[in-house]
Amino acid sequence: MVSGERTPTDGGGDRGGLRAALSGLTTRGRSFLAAGVAAAVCAYVLGQADLLRVGLLLAALPLVCTVVLVRTHYRVAGTRWLSPSRVPAGTEARVHLRVENVSRLSTGLLMLQDKVPYVLGPRPRFVLDRVEAGGRREVSYRVRSDLRGHYPMGPLQLRLSDPFGMCELIRAFSTHDTLVVVPRTEPLPAVRLSGEAPGYGEGRQRSTALAGDDDVIPRIYRHGDDLRRVHWRSTARHGELMVRREEQPQRPRCTVLLDTRRTAYRGAGPDSAFEWAVSGAASALAHMLERGFAVRLLTDDGNAVPGEAAGGFAGSTQESADSSGLMMDTLAVIDHSDGGGLSRAYDVLRGDDGLLIAFFGDLDEEQAALAARMRRRGRGAVAFLPDGTAWEPPDDVPPAGAREAFERRLRLLRESGWTAVAVEPGTGLAQYWRQAGQGAAVDGPTAVGGTTGASGGWS
Known part of the structure; x- marks a missing residue:
């Protein structure tokens, strides 16, 4: 199962995007901003011009990083595929993630995070140092569940950060995948499940199978088909060679x-x-x-x-x-x-x-x-x-x-x-x-009886 899409990482100059970016200031960014404001206030009270310049620099650094991160225009494509997409309960599946930078600018530090149900394990997180223009990165992780069910995978999230770690922006894809955890199965021995009653059993089944079902529905001609089986009436109706299907033996x-x-x-x-x-x-x-x-x-x-x-x-x-x-x-x-x-x-x-x-x-x-x-x-x-x-x-x-x-x-x-x-x-x-x-049950006193029918057969 493969899914993917592209998501923009630019803020578009929107005020709402800028406000959202300011809310994404990291602890370091908030600390620099608070220290700058405090230094500016102290410089004003004490009349220290040099301290004011230091405070402005400290306060401006996280703001400039935020604006640059919001104004950065590049696009990232994300793809997810499951291997396999259907697994028995108690069996591991591997989830592959691919991130591709389809813009002309290199990305900064990226943190990749995929949302998975808690039943499948902890939420996976990956740090991608830098993705060059046109480059791609692939990561994978394993999931496992002892409970059967359908489990949604996604959406995939990208956490963008500036080189100084002042601000982080989260961009999420919208696509989801589904991991299907089916019940456990076990190999079973090839035995006849029950006995045969007189007048029934393999003889009747064999005769039915030899007779077959007369399937007269024509199909498209395939290379190697006998031309004597061409169904001309269907050929004229469909405009291409059609042949009669061979008789198919009846399946039990x-x-x-x-x-x-x-x-x-x-x-x-x-x-x-x-x-x-x-x-x-x-x-x-x-x-x-x-x-x-x-x-x-x-x-x-x-x-x-x-x-x-x-x-x-x-x-x-x-x-x-x-x-x-x-x-x-x-x-x-x-x-x-x-x-x-x-x-x-x-x-x-x-x-x-x-x-x-x-x-x-x-x-x-x-x-x-x-x-x-x-x-x-x-x-x-x-x-x-x-x-x-x-x-x-x-x-x-x-x-x-x-x-x-x-x-x-x-x-x-x-x-x-x-x-x-x-x-x-x-x-x-x-x-x-x-x-x-x-023909025997678990306990001796509860012996199994019964007969089989025409379609009992070997199983």
Whole structure:
């Protein structure tokens, strides 16, 4: 991400600019001015002409420096770029700053200061001794955040000073950049998430993939295309060679469902169950995209990312990188919803036959029954549920029967065909992902069951 602009450093002779410059007198400048005034008053009282000349010199020096600094006409161009502009939480990014003197005069002493949120660290400051006409200076600094989010960077400020250090003027650019801190992701093992039911599985998926989707939309001719594929009707309409697209094999689909209900999670902070679910969803999205799945992110309020086109799934392999970035940007700022249930997500999933990976919060009896119905025959479905008794804040005591209620809801999902895994704090998704592929939960008494569907596939 690169941004830049030019800012003038001249006062333009404006009275307001001169008043602003006088307010920028440094401690040294104010001391000289006060000493000059005091010497002039003493010279008048004592009748000492030599002392009066000294006082006038002391008082005139900061004023002359201020006028010269205000009247100096040169322009400075500032550029900022982030490397990279999207980073996982806990990872450093480097911010590069470039200052270029595009005027014919050399600058004086410059102090460069960039405004950053306190979460990213202390405000960086750099001192540039002198920039010759047409010259440039480049500096850089590092930022890091353990909290996901969008963080504004800027504006960039220049603090101008005269050679004697009597006066300082601040000139600010207006452009801003944004550093996107996405959730942490972890590599996941390549395992089959659930078993296969008779009559479903790879055979059906393979036959569908061999059939493909007949994409008859023409595209512009590219060097090396077979001329036998030229679509003459479209060529005549567009005035340039158009060819028929090749048939594209159907990509298996996967929906990652993230439960964001405020009532479904307890606690807050980077180690909370909600942040674990967000990071888990990010890891699952990245993993499934790498495996060639068409993926979408779905929340409990029914919103699908990357979009509503084609059911919200990423359309093609070329679009996977853009879709992944869009979903990660969404997860970077996602927050709790005020919704009370999963009904909207259920309506979106109705009729869909792709693989379903869900990161649920606490489920009551009604929501557990609704989640059980999300898994249709022929669909692979995996659910990760935080054990509320383990994720309770240290000072809270779980209510009586909470563990038994959690076991019942977990059993309800498994009896409905879900591969359900109980999640406890302190363990990464990779271990649970492997357990889901092996058909075993965290504890022996809570064995995982379930079947996969047509689009389950290898993941």
